[in-house]
Amino acid sequence: MAPVVPRSGDAIFANVERVNAELFTLTYGAIVRQLLTDLEEVDEVNKQLDQMGYNIGIRHIDEFLAKSNVSRCVDFKETAEVIAKVGLKMFLGITATVTNWDVEGTTCSLILEDNPLVDFVELPDTCQGLYYCNILSGVVRGALEMVSMKTEVTWLRDMLRGDDAFELQLKLLKQVPEEYPYKDDE
Amino acid sequence: MAPVVPRSGDAIFANVERVNAELFTLTYGAIVRQLLTDLEEVDEVNKQLDQMGYNIGIRHIDEFLAKSNVSRCVDFKETAEVIAKVGLKMFLGITATVTNWDVEGTTCSLILEDNPLVDFVELPDTCQGLYYCNILSGVVRGALEMVSMKTEVTWLRDMLRGDDAFELQLKLLKQVPEEYPYKDDE
Numbered sequence: 407m408a409p410v411v412p413r414s415g416d417a418i419f420a421n422v423e424r425v426n427a428e429l430f431t432l433t434y435g436a437i438v439r440q441l442l443t444d445l446e447e448v449d450e451v452n453k454q455l456d457q458m459g460y461n462i463g464i465r466h467i468d469e470f471l472a473k474s475n476v477s478r479c480v481d482f483k484e485t486a487e488v489i490a491k492v493g494l495k496m497f498l499g500i501t502a503t504v505t506n507w508d509v510e511g512t513t514c515s516l517i518l519e520d521n522p523l524v525d526f527v528e529l530p531d532t533c534q535g536l537y538y539c540n541i542l543s544g545v546v547r548g549a550l551e552m553v554s555m556k557t558e559v560t561w562l563r564d565m566l567r568g569d570d571a572f573e574l575q576l577k578l579l580k581q582v583p584e585e586y587p588y589k590d591d592e
Numbered sequence: 593m594a595p596v597v598p599r600s601g602d603a604i605f606a607n608v609e610r611v612n613a614e615l616f617t618l619t620y621g622a623i624v625r626q627l628l629t630d631l632e633e634v635d636e637v638n639k640q641l642d643q644m645g646y647n648i649g650i651r652h653i654d655e656f657l658a659k660s661n662v663s664r665c666v667d668f669k670e671t672a673e674v675i676a677k678v679g680l681k682m683f684l685g686i687t688a689t690v691t692n693w694d695v696e697g698t699t700c701s702l703i704l705e706d707n708p709l710v711d712f713v714e715l716p717d718t719c720q721g722l723y724y725c726n727i728l729s730g731v732v733r734g735a736l737e738m739v740s741m742k743t744e745v746t747w748l749r750d751m752l753r754g755d756d757a758f759e760l761q762l763k764l765l766k767q768v769p770e771e772y773p774y775k776d777d778e
Contacts, residue, residue, distance in 0.1 A: 522611060
């Protein structure tokens with residue numbers, strides 16, 4: 407049998423079922439508007455978007471592992487690269503650059519090269535504290551938790567808030583050793 | 593100049609930006625869950641999903657007209673076919689069959705051949721009155737209103753409710769003659 411090699415983000419993205427990005431963008435915009443109306447507090451909306459993303463991330467990781475042939479990453483550095491080049495490509499059709507590593511190799515930033523979530527979006531003055539893309543940080547956090555990495559994922563820069571890029575910081579808090587619910591010889 | 597010919601749904605879909613369908617499906621699921629939590633009443637959720645779809649439809653129509661080269665449809669029959677074969681393809685990557693025309697040619701049904709909104713979805717007993725896909729009926733209603741057709745769009749069959757297909761009924765209520773806010777020679 408030929409060895410299983412990891413597939414590139416492009417190759418996977420070409421083969422998954424897809425929908426129009428504008429439909430996704432407008433649908434996501436509809437969620438955010440709805441939450442702003444229902445929850446009123448911008449901080450609550452930030453939390454809720456992150457939680458929604460988390461719920462998506464913990465489910466998405468299965469499709470990702472099944473379709474990407476990515477095997478266990480040796481360390482957090484490799485994990486960050488896989489998110490930036492394969493994960494984001496597979497789900498949003500974009501990639502990111504990994505940068506700003508700390509000396510311990512446990513904190514880095516993803517600089518997004520594009521961001522389909524924010525097409526057509528401008529924040530009104532009343533929403534200046536909003537992290538509009540918080541669903542994405544939640545997805546990354548949820549997906550990483552399912553491969554035993556507890557992380558904190560935060561937006562350091564956000565173009566909707568006037569910054570010059572979208573920069574998402576990933577901080578590894580704890581790597582939980584995997585626990586098997588059964589023994590191999592059972 | 594070569595004449596502008598309408599493009600097929602497949603050709604357009606191949607050229608628009610897209611995102612992973614599963615991401616869209618899970619994101620849509622997150623909206624519905626959120627609305628169920630916030631609004632509590634299933635009827636209110638149905639209305640809200642329809643309204644969200646309507647807001648998306650009235651914006652989506654521009655991209656659709658720009659990218660499809662579809663010119664004015666001669667009648668409602670042609671319009672229904674364009675939605676089924678080009679519109680749905682362009683946005684969701686699916687097509688539908690148009691059927692069940694009434695004698696006046698003002699009511700018909702779209703039978704969806706696939707429905708990416710409902711992958712992984714099962715309705716709990718407490719949500720039996722939910723029209724989970726109501727965003728889609730709203731999108732169609734909103735888009736048609738922008739080309740001067742007032743319609744009523746209703747789910748006649750819904751596989752999440754135990755039916756054998758997804759059947760969306762389009763009923764033309766009124767065709768508003770187009771009004772121009774300015775004269776051609778101004």
